[in-house]
Every structure is written in C-alpha cells, then in structure tokens.
Amino acid sequence: MTSQSALWVRAGAVPTEFVSATTRSEPAAFTQADLLIRAGRITAERTNEPQAAVRQLDASGCTVLPGFVDVHIHGSAGYDVMDASPTALAAIADFLVAHGVTAFVPTTMTAPHSNTLRAVAAVADYLPHQGHGARVIGVHLEGPYISPKFPGAQPATFIRPPNPAELTELLAAGPVRMITLAPEVAGAEALIRQARAHNVVVVLGHTNATYTECLQAMTWGVSQATHTYNAMSGLHHRNPGTLGAVLSQDELDAQLIADNIHVHPAGMKILARCKGNEHTLLITDAIRATGLPEGDYELGGQPVKVKAGECRLADGTLAGSILTMDQALRNFMAASGWTLAQAWPVTSRTAARALGVDAEIGTLAPGARGDLVLLDDQLQVVATVIGGEVAYLRDPARLSHL
Numbered sequence: 001m002t003s004q005s006a007l008w009v010r011a012g013a014v015p016t017e018f019v020s021a022t023t024r025s026e027p028a029a030f031t032q033a034d035l036l037i038r039a040g041r042i043t044a045e046r047t048n049e050p051q052a053a054v055r056q057l058d059a060s061g062c063t064v065l066p067g068f069v070d071v072h073i074h075g076s077a078g079y080d081v082m083d084a085s086p087t088a089l090a091a092i093a094d095f096l097v098a099h100g101v102t103a104f105v106p107t108t109m110t111a112p113h114s115n116t117l118r119a120v121a122a123v124a125d126y127l128p129h130q131g132h133g134a135r136v137i138g139v140h141l142e143g144p145y146i147s148p149k150f151p152g153a154q155p156a157t158f159i160r161p162p163n164p165a166e167l168t169e170l171l172a173a174g175p176v177r178m179i180t181l182a183p184e185v186a187g188a189e190a191l192i193r194q195a196r197a198h199n200v201v202v203v204l205g206h207t208n209a210t211y212t213e214c215l216q217a218m219t220w221g222v223s224q225a226t227h228t229y230n231a232m233s234g235l236h237h238r239n240p241g242t243l244g245a246v247l248s249q250d251e252l253d254a255q256l257i258a259d260n261i262h263v264h265p266a267g268m269k270i271l272a273r274c275k276g277n278e279h280t281l282l283i284t285d286a287i288r289a290t291g292l293p294e295g296d297y298e299l300g301g302q303p304v305k306v307k308a309g310e311c312r313l314a315d316g317t318l319a320g321s322i323l324t325m326d327q328a329l330r331n332f333m334a335a336s337g338w339t340l341a342q343a344w345p346v347t348s349r350t351a352a353r354a355l356g357v358d359a360e361i362g363t364l365a366p367g368a369r370g371d372l373v374l375l376d377d378q379l380q381v382v383a384t385v386i387g388g389e390v391a392y393l394r395d396p397a398r399l400s401h402l
C-alpha cells in the first residue's frame with residue numbers, strides 16, 4: 001500500500017530528535033516542523049515550500065508522533081484473534097486506527113493446538129490483503145506453555161508443557177514473532193532456544209519463576225515480560241520473584257496494561273521509574289468487547305462480563321481489558337507524572353526496538369514508514385496516518401489537496 005501522491009504533514013510539533021539540526025531550537029523537546037511522506041515513507045525533506053500534487057494535512061496545534069504499536073491484543077469491535085478469520089483481523093485493524101494504532105501483533109489464547117494453528121494461519125492468509133487499517137506485524141502466542149499457578153484468564157485445561165513439535169508447526173503456519181511462556185517449567189529452555197533461533201521475542205508471563213530462574217532464562221534468550229505485575233510471582237524483599245527480576249533487570253522490557261484496573265497508578269509509577277521509557281511498553285490486552293457496549297462477551301471460550309470498565313470471568317478473575325492505546329497513554333502519563341516528551345516512546349519505539357523493526361516504525365526518521373499519530377493538547381487522536389495514507393481523521397477540514 002503506497003501513496004498515490006505525497007502527504008505533507010504541516011506545522012505539527014515533532015519530537016526535536018527527528019527535526020534536522022539546522023532548524024532545531026534546542027533544548028525544547030518538540031519543534032514545529034513539516035514532514036513530507038512520499039511513496040509511503042518519511043523523506044528527509046523538511047520543506048515548508050508548497051509542492052505540486054501533494055495532499056496537505058494540517059497538523060497545527062497537534063503533536064506528531066510515531067503511530068502506536070500494540071504487541072498484546074486479543075480483539076476489538078466484536079472480533080477476536082481466535083476467531084481465526086481474515087475478516088476478524090480486518091475489523092480489528094479498522095477499529096484501531098481511531099485510537100492511533102498503526103501496527104499491532106494479534107495475540108492468541110491458551111487453546112487446543114489446532115485452534116491456535118488456525119488462528120496463526122488466518123494471520124498468514126490476511127497479510128497479503130491488508131487494507132487501510134492498522135498493520136499486522138506478526139503473531140504473539142500467549143501460552144500455552146505457561147504456569148498452572150498463574151493462568152489468569154487463560155483456560156487452565158489447555159495449559160501444557162513446552163512442545164517443540166507444536167512450535168515448529170506454528171512457525172511454519174504464519175508470522176509468529178512473540179511467545180509468552182513460563183521459563184521455570186520443564187522443557188522451557190529448549191523451547192526458548194528454538195524460538196530465538198527463529199527470531200521470536202520470548203516473553204516471561206503467566207509465570208511462577210523465581211528471581212534466579214528469570215535470570216537464568218535471560219541467558220537462554222528471554223527479553224521481555226507480559227503485562228508486568230499481572231499473572232507473575234510478586235516481589236518480596238527476600239524473594240524478589242518474577243516481578244523483582246522485571247523491575248531490576250534493565251535488559252528486560254516490561255509490558256504494562258495501563259488501565260488503572262490491572263495495576264494501581266502507584267504500581268505504574270514504580271514501573272516507570274524502574275524501567276524508564278527505553279524499556280516500558282504499553283499494551284492493551286484488549287478483548288472483543290473493546291469499542292462495544294458493556295455486557296456479556298467471551299474470551300478463550302469462557303463467558304466474560306464487562307461492567308464498570310472491567311472484564312471478568314465468572315469467578316472474578318480479570319479477563320483482558322477494553323483499553324485502547326490512546327487511553328493507555330493518558331492513564332500512564334497521569335500515573336507516572338511523565339511529560340509527553342518522556343512518555344511517547346512507550347507507545348511505539350520500545351515495542352519496535354524489541355521486535356527489531358525500529359528503523360521502520362516507532363520513529364519519524366527519514367526512510368521510516370509514514371506511520372503517524374496526531375494528538376491534540378488533551379492527548380486525543382486527531383489523525384492517524386499509515387504508510388502515508390490518512391487512515392483516520394477526526395476533522396476532515398484538516399486535509400486538502402494543493
């Protein structure tokens with residue numbers, strides 16, 4: 001998908017690090033600048049001269065950031081990744097653009113192998129047919145090789161020991177880029193090494209691992225933690241557990257569900273201080289109820305009730321969220337006290353770096369994909385641009401042709 005014509009994003013406040021040195025006004029964190037996107041990519045031109053055959057997007061009064069990247073999302077708008085259908089993926093992708101998301105990693109549930117295999121294959125089928133929605137950039141397998149002690153909302157019946165033959169089939173079926181697992185279970189080391197050999201990011205999660213077991217797993221290739229604080233062994237000062245490893249080890253990137261429900265704002269602030277913006281990544285863990293009225297839904301074949309913003313199984317267990325990435329950013333900034341200049345990387349750049357695609361997305365550097373989000377001064381989404389195409393626009397008058 002490339003642009004018919006160039007897109008000139010005018011007069012937005014751009015992080016100063018992406019503005020050429022000649023026009024910088026240090027030490028401000030943001031500098032008013034124009035971006036020109038041609039053939040889907042950000043160019044080095046920081047022109048403010050009118051150009052022929054250019055679409056113009058008025059970004060005045062807005063901050064221009066790299067589009068949001070969500071690496072842990074099960075569904076939205078009535079659809080779930082486990083529906084295993086390109087239609088479901090397209091509907092989720094279309095929903096996400098209104099919330100600033102330009103790329104996401106559809107996330108599977110702990111399920112029978114054949115179901116997960118179908119979900120991964122559906123992503124592979126969908127990839128060549130992506131439309132103007134947020135782009136799918138891989139699959140995240142959440143389980144099934146997790147700890148029965150911390151299932152969270154993953155159906156416990158389908159939790160099982162690491163199975164290299166299953167992983168081989170999943171890798172062959174589609175673009176698996178991440179796997180959440182418990183590193184302390186027997187057979188985890190071999191599976192982690194197998195995943196790393198295929199460039200899959202290995203994520204600690206739904207785990208009862210001790211601090212020492214986490215450090216050992218890092219030597220095998222674990223580099224990230226799933227929804228930090230949730231479904232992992234907690235921090236005791238003489239037994240720091242998985243949480244102690246995540247908060248103390250700089251090399252571990254930490255996912256966070258910043259919905260004020262899964263984690264208290266003070267917990268978010270502690271995480272922000274421990275991990276910094278280089279190692280924090282906001283996720284939604286959103287389920288199919290996201291964007292729809294509260295009521296009765298489903299996750300992993302189990303009934304879920306959505307009430308007062310919370311998604312819960314019948315026994316009260318939290319079951320994903322109805323969070324969106326723009327709301328996550330607002331919540332996280334309020335909890336951490338960070339400015340937008342400090343906070344913006346946690347919605348895009350950290351995730352892009354973790355996946356090794358930070359030259360493509362999570363950046364506004366020349367050569368990167370033209371994936372942007374424009375936010376107003378209340379951090380509400382004004383526009384979302386994907387590959388130089390305007391995928392969402394709150395106020396149509398901002399777009400014009402020269």
Ligand SMILES: [Zn+2]
Nearest residue numbers: 072107142285
């Ligand atoms: Zn999840």
